Amino acid sequence: MLTARRESLLGLVVDEYVETALPVSSRALVARHGLGVSPATVRNELAKLEDEGYITHPHTSAGRVPSDQGYRYYVEVLMTEQPLEADEARTIAHQFHQAEGSLDDWLALAAAVLAASVANAVVVTRPHSPLPRVRNVQLVQLRRDVALMVVVLDDGAVRERVLPLPGAAEQADLHALSERLAGHVGGRSASAIRRDVEAMEDGELRALAGTVVDLAEEHRTWQETFLEGLPALLQQPEFARGEQMLDAVRRLESYEVGRLLEATEPEAPGDTRVVIGSENPQREMHDWSMVVARYGDDDAVGTVAVVGPTRMHYERTIPRVRFVAALMGNLLHEARA
Amino acid sequence: MLTARRESLLGLVVDEYVETALPVSSRALVARHGLGVSPATVRNELAKLEDEGYITHPHTSAGRVPSDQGYRYYVEVLMTEQPLEADEARTIAHQFHQAEGSLDDWLALAAAVLAASVANAVVVTRPHSPLPRVRNVQLVQLRRDVALMVVVLDDGAVRERVLPLPGAAEQADLHALSERLAGHVGGRSASAIRRDVEAMEDGELRALAGTVVDLAEEHRTWQETFLEGLPALLQQPEFARGEQMLDAVRRLESYEVGRLLEATEPEAPGDTRVVIGSENPQREMHDWSMVVARYGDDDAVGTVAVVGPTRMHYERTIPRVRFVAALMGNLLHEARA
DNA sequence: GGCTAGCACTCTCACCCTGAGAGTGCTAAT
DNA sequence: ATTAGCACTCTCAGGGTGAGAGTGCTAGCC
Numbered sequence: 001m002l003t004a005r006r007e008s009l010l011g012l013v014v015d016e017y018v019e020t021a022l023p024v025s026s027r028a029l030v031a032r033h034g035l036g037v038s039p040a041t042v043r044n045e046l047a048k049l050e051d052e053g054y055i056t057h058p059h060t061s062a063g064r065v066p067s068d069q070g071y072r073y074y075v076e077v078l079m080t081e082q083p084l085e086a087d088e089a090r091t092i093a094h095q096f097h098q099a100e101g102s103l104d105d106w107l108a109l110a111a112a113v114l115a116a117s118v119a120n121a122v123v124v125t126r127p128h129s130p131l132p133r134v135r136n137v138q139l140v141q142l143r144r145d146v147a148l149m150v151v152v153l154d155d156g157a158v159r160e161r162v163l164p165l166p167g168a169a170e171q172a173d174l175h176a177l178s179e180r181l182a183g184h185v186g187g188r189s190a191s192a193i194r195r196d197v198e199a200m201e202d203g204e205l206r207a208l209a210g211t212v213v214d215l216a217e218e219h220r221t222w223q224e225t226f227l228e229g230l231p232a233l234l235q236q237p238e239f240a241r242g243e244q245m246l247d248a249v250r251r252l253e254s255y256e257v258g259r260l261l262e263a264t265e266p267e268a269p270g271d272t273r274v275v276i277g278s279e280n281p282q283r284e285m286h287d288w289s290m291v292v293a294r295y296g297d298d299d300a301v302g303t304v305a306v307v308g309p310t311r312m313h314y315e316r317t318i319p320r321v322r323f324v325a326a327l328m329g330n331l332l333h334e335a336r337a
Numbered sequence: 338m339l340t341a342r343r344e345s346l347l348g349l350v351v352d353e354y355v356e357t358a359l360p361v362s363s364r365a366l367v368a369r370h371g372l373g374v375s376p377a378t379v380r381n382e383l384a385k386l387e388d389e390g391y392i393t394h395p396h397t398s399a400g401r402v403p404s405d406q407g408y409r410y411y412v413e414v415l416m417t418e419q420p421l422e423a424d425e426a427r428t429i430a431h432q433f434h435q436a437e438g439s440l441d442d443w444l445a446l447a448a449a450v451l452a453a454s455v456a457n458a459v460v461v462t463r464p465h466s467p468l469p470r471v472r473n474v475q476l477v478q479l480r481r482d483v484a485l486m487v488v489v490l491d492d493g494a495v496r497e498r499v500l501p502l503p504g505a506a507e508q509a510d511l512h513a514l515s516e517r518l519a520g521h522v523g524g525r526s527a528s529a530i531r532r533d534v535e536a537m538e539d540g541e542l543r544a545l546a547g548t549v550v551d552l553a554e555e556h557r558t559w560q561e562t563f564l565e566g567l568p569a570l571l572q573q574p575e576f577a578r579g580e581q582m583l584d585a586v587r588r589l590e591s592y593e594v595g596r597l598l599e600a601t602e603p604e605a606p607g608d609t610r611v612v613i614g615s616e617n618p619q620r621e622m623h624d625w626s627m628v629v630a631r632y633g634d635d636d637a638v639g640t641v642a643v644v645g646p647t648r649m650h651y652e653r654t655i656p657r658v659r660f661v662a663a664l665m666g667n668l669l670h671e672a673r674a
Numbered sequence: 675g676g677c678t679a680g681c682a683c684t685c686t687c688a689c690c691c692t693g694a695g696a697g698t699g700c701t702a703a704t
Numbered sequence: 705a706t707t708a709g710c711a712c713t714c715t716c717a718g719g720g721t722g723a724g725a726g727t728g729c730t731a732g733c734c
Contacts, residue, residue, distance in 0.1 A: 025727090059686075060728090061684050061686075061724095061726040062685075138475055141472070148489060152487060156479060161439060231583065245579050245582050246571050360697090363697080375706075377709090378705085380698065380699075383698095396697095397697075398695095
């Protein structure tokens with residue numbers, strides 16, 4: 001249990017440190033905010049806060065720095081979220097509407113816009129439903145005996161694969177084949193299809209249905225993940241030295257980003273979750289924080305996450321993530337409903 | 338015109354510098370390679386080479402460093418390409434075959450494999466033809482009055498867009514509409530379609546055909562560009578300091594990569610082009626080199642490029658780029674023919 | 675009992691200096 | 705044409721130093 005004064009002091013330390021990235025001294029606290037006490041008193045209080053684990057000391061004669069526990073308390077109890085100003089919200093919404101390309105383009109744009117707003121890296125995943133159903137299958141002839149299978153799922157995902165065709169076929173034949181295939185797999189989920197696949201008599205159709213299952217199940221996590229704002233992240237003082245920057249880049253490599261989000265428990269759309277430093281089950285993320293939100297609806301859910309150093313402007317970041325997630329949910333719904 | 342001795346000296350300077358990243362001294366040259374002369378003689382020769390612009394001096398008492406002109410001469414005249422060893426070629430080919438996902442996955446994999454092989458960043462673009470024809474159009478119903486248009490082009494590109502449908506429709510209606518639309522646009526290029534679009538009587542069809550044109554023309558350069566090997570690049574000593582690393586990351590940002598390749602004149606598949614430092618028309622690339630190759634066939638052509646500091650192992654890089662480009666071309670053809 | 679002035683102590687950091695080392699360029703001799 | 709020798713330049717790592725920034729503690733004050 002923190003006394004009222006210690007609480008407010010902790011808040012000031014966090015605010016100050018988040019802003020300046022410099023350890024906060026007792027003197028600075030007194031000077032910058034008109035506390036009615038002397039630096040010595042503040043020092044005593046800070047010492048107590050340190051005993052209780054809310055702040056630390058890089059070295060003897062340095063100021064104080066919040067610990068993960070301190071940030072946690074701050075986020076849970078002290079922080080007052082800083083909502084977006086009207087024009088900021090307007091700008092973001094405007095940028096969102098402007099994009100008129102494919103879903104992928106739009107997601108990347110959303111990530112970039114949020115990244116710019118919070119000055120950190122942002123990861124966005126494509127929305128997908130836990131059990132997508134096949135909405136449509138098409139076989140398109142590319143060459144004489146090569147076709148392209150295009151599968152459209154009801155969460156909007158479009159997946160493709162190049163197939164060799166045993167025995168040349170006309171586009172008309174392929175068309176008929178598509179129809180037959182669609183009749184078997186249309187409106188059904190991957191697992192449902194798989195259950196029947198073996199029972200199919202027609203060998204050709206069975207093979208094709210198998211491919212449909214593959215495509216429907218293939219999450220392609222890393223391909224469906226959009227990372228933006230890497231430069232913004234790397235500009236943070238914690239990555240000033242080349243070594244650390246290289247580390248950061250490695251950690252956010254495309255293949256890794258998916259894994260990074262896996263560690264986060266899925267939540268319902270609307271929720272926003274904050275994972276601070278050592279709270280992250282992944283060891284290598286121990287000096288990073290993530291603000292994760294889900295967007296979408298019951299049919300299809302995706303993830304938006306801000307990734308950055310634990311010294312993060314939580315007050316600003318959390319409402320912005322929430323705002324963007326909500327906006328994405330709405331637009332997605334609007335575009336579909 | 339360089340004398341034979343100066344030529345060989347230049348070659349040694351380049352080799353040495355490429356390997357160590359340290360300015361090379363007259364003494365080191367004599368010691369490491371049994372030249373029959375003294376360092377002083379070498380110094381005289383190096384001074385001449387410097388006069389003629391092939392090498393430079395970071396500062397008075399430093400060794401020599403090749404200039405862009407020096408690298409150019411090296412690539413043009415001195416270098417003997419180092420072909421892949423049999424097992425390296427086998428490994429790469431094996432990795433290429435292993436990938437069994439979509440084209441996108443495969444391209445990203447190819448980029449990553451090459452990047453690992455040359456220890457630099459690699460950019461790969463999707464193959465596309467100069468005038469792709471529409472092979473297939475499908476309208477798929479997602480919600481009551483929202484459809485997804487999926488366009489397949491004959492270079493294998495699959496593009497999609499979410500469309501609001503004026504007036505709810507049944508999937509069956511959409512199907513018929515797709516057929517009609519396909520009748521108009523199938524087998525034709527974007528420009529050919531556009532020529533007729535205005536003449537169409539049916540307003541709905543006209544709008545849809547317009548969207549098809551959009552999709553067919555939309556190159557989505559940055560989306561169709563795959564960058565891999567960023568960490569490998571950043572590990573190079575020229576990016577040791579955080580500042581320069583940040584610069585490098587910014588320069589390779591997704592939005593920029595496409596522009597980066599634009600500056601390179603297109604060539605026929607099979608050609609490999611080397612752009613060294615200030616030869617690049619883009620100012621900000623003046624201390625970078627690129628080894629660019631085209632892959633594909635007459636129908637669809639893509640680009641593979643290695644991007645790194647001018648201090649690049651050209652002898653190794655060029656044949657590896659060529660090898661990978663050829664391999665990609667073959668596989669692409671194999672998968673289609 | 676809480677607050678605070680004062681002070682000793684610690685640690686960092688920027689700075690300067692220095693000497694070693696690595697190169698070059700030039701000259702004079704071979 | 706080559707080379708030994710040497711003066712000269714520049715960098716770089718190391719060490720020392722002083723200033724500055726903090727803390728923690730203690731003793732006295734309200």
